[in-house]
Amino acid sequence: MGLLVVLIVATTYWQTWARPALAERQDNEIQRVAQFEIKRGLILSPSRVLARNRARTTNGHTLYFRRYPQGRLTAHVVGYSTVARSRTGLERSLNEALTGSSQSLSSLVDRSLDKLNGKPIVGETVVTSLDVGAQRAAFEALGSNCGAVVALDPRTGRVRVMASSPSYDPNDVETNFGRIERISANCKPASPLLNRASQGLYPPGSTFKVVTASAALESGRYTPSSTFTDPGYCTVYGKRVNNFDTSRPFGTISLATALQHSVNSVFCNIGLALGAKRILAQAKRFGFYERPPLETPESERLPSGLYRRGSLYDPKRDRDVDAGRMAFGQERLLVTPLQMAMVAGAIGNGGILMRPSVVEKIVTPNGKTRERTRPEQLGRAVRPATARDVGEMMVRAVEAGTGVAARIPGLRVGGKTGTAETGVAGSNITWFIAFAGPEGARPELAVAVVLQNQSLTGGATAAPIARTVMQALLTPTANP
Template sequence: MNTQVTRVATFALVLLVALIVGTTYWQVWAASGLAEKQDNAIQRVAQFTIKRGEIRGPGGKLVYADNVKEKIKGETFYFRKYPNRGLLAQTLGYSTQQRSRTGLEQSLNDYLTGANTNLNTVIRTSLDRLKGVTITGNNVFVTVDYRAQRVAQNALGTQCGAVVVLEPSTGKVLALASSPTFDLNLAEGHFDAIKRIRANCHPASPLVNRGTASLFPPGSTFKVITAAAALDTGKYTPESRFYDPGYCIEYGKQVKNAGDPESPEQFGTLTLFQGLEHSVNSVFCKIGISLGAKTLLDYSKRFGFYSLPPLETPTNERAASGLYDKGRLFFPERDSQVDPGRLAFGQERMIVTPIQMAMVAAGVANKGVVMRPYVVDRIEQPNGSLVTRTSPSMLGRAIKPQTAADLTSMMQAVVTGGTGQS
């Protein structure tokens, strides 16, 4: 009798081990291959029998993404709902039956469906399958401050653009607003309504995350990098003096200050400090010619240019800042390939993402150290146990602490007495 019981128990144990090993194989080693086949209809349907993890604010009370349960032919399915509609829409992304996924819903899909390779998650989901219990994904907690995000989105209104707010000491994303935005709930069954959204730009492209993927000429915001290079190389100080006749001469032509081209602003004798405070093009044109384009670009790379912003969203939803030529990133081999005077005040072929310029400002505020931006605070299992938490990390030191201190004072002057006053 004992021998029979032992055989049955051994057989049952072997079956259990086989089930766990098989499930682990498909969830861990084969998961990436399956995930790439987004046209796999069976897999797509099966994922909606899983109760996806929620996406919540940092405190856990605010819900950005949840589920609605539906019975179809006797089987239970879970479909996404987004209580805050258009708030943080492009970063969150959507998960639908017909149009697959975007944003964090795509890049964190394994976590949200419980298919990630964390051992505790694998064991939990394997046992849930064995017991016939609905598999529940892990919950994602984002760093975004609801009030800051709401203020940023409202400030943009129907204007096309983006607002990015970073915590300088950590790189934590406090706001990432893109406009125009759209109601994420429309992605399932009402996609044409998203296409009909209008804004003051063409195309309106509400699906695009303008904070991380859209490229814009930086204009005078690039002067911060030029000033950083000027100070950090030791060739200039905040008190270095310039004479401004309203223009500088480059390649035999006048590069004029802002204002009426026929009578541009003239400041006469002024310092570098005052040049940034009043955003004087001729001052930065002269610095650019003196330092050369490659020095300016080398300093831009220290702040993160020429690399994708290292955020948790999909790579195709992020763009690298830098010089572009014929639609491609371009780093010159020789200074003669770039106009250094115009580059120094944000013209030439320089285009940037809003998150990149936020990284520049945050790096200056953080005593010259650029932190890696992140929007995912932590991921937890349904029972609250921790799966992973983001720890702040450095991208690198862009400038010396003294350079950052001098530049901070200059940037403050821009908004208290210069061109940045509200």
């Protein structure tokens, strides 16, 4: 009797509760092949087809295989769905919708009727917020560099650009994977399948000064006009930490001027005064230490923060971290471009951090919108006054500081450069983060750009790329 009970419970478990997880497993080959009898739903941008089907009849059975008309432009977000190599991107995380397996009553009825009538099951259509033209502009600007660009609307969280370089053509995954393996770029390994925009972890360099400045103002101990004396370095544990530009000390300057010209010593001393835990607490309010809640697979999104031996590290005591170096983006800090776009977006959005999203809506085969993504607040990162003050500092950095290469006539742009040294000459990680919009209005765009293996600064390498992407989205007539 006991064995019968165990058998019934086990069978019920595997056939009901565990069934969805088993179907979704990447190594479930039977389920994977069977799903190619389903006419998967399209994946669209507002104006382009990103993934569609190609029918092939074999032994009287019609199978549907994926084609990706935009090729490398949207490869990392859309992903791929194949027989041999399973799925990635939205093809994986939204597989249930794309195969018509969502568990609403109407979809179950439609699915059953299609089976009875011998018709192929038709999946739901996914409409994304990606701008294909701006994606193309981002890839052209990135060139042969290893790096990434993320652009989102800070008011709603909608992702407009997510470009990772080098990219690959998902049409090659099934039939010509060797072509993907031969892709090269200015880094080794080139790792074209890696989505550097949300999986790539890089030291943030001076872009993290936006977080440190926010922590300083939120503490009440500093204002934008607080003054510091810059001798060209600060001293941490008896050793000098120099400014990146060692040509001259700035002398007596304000906090606003220190951010404008990215003066390491000022932020180093702020870090020592505030302590690591206060700065990290501020970083967490921007979303650090959590996976950004995008619709792509969880394994393709990594959290930002301090890392130790390959794992996220949250120190218990201030003395466990070199707060001086952490305050200007070094130490063991590692961040993703998506996270830094969220930081710039929160500053531009009056301190409110919005949930990032790349899916606009999901539409049923009969044309009804089953699900629409609504803007959602993740929380308040900083007070409105702090967002205003830090935002003004960032505007000064673009107008007459380290970020002048990102200026765009007719737009108000606030940004911050970053140059993280790796200890290898000519191998800097360079950054630029920014928000932008019309004068007198809330910013409509937040951008983050990262590049690997650069010999120059973020202002010289990453800021022009950010400018190109912002122009493509905010002044489209300039980039037909």
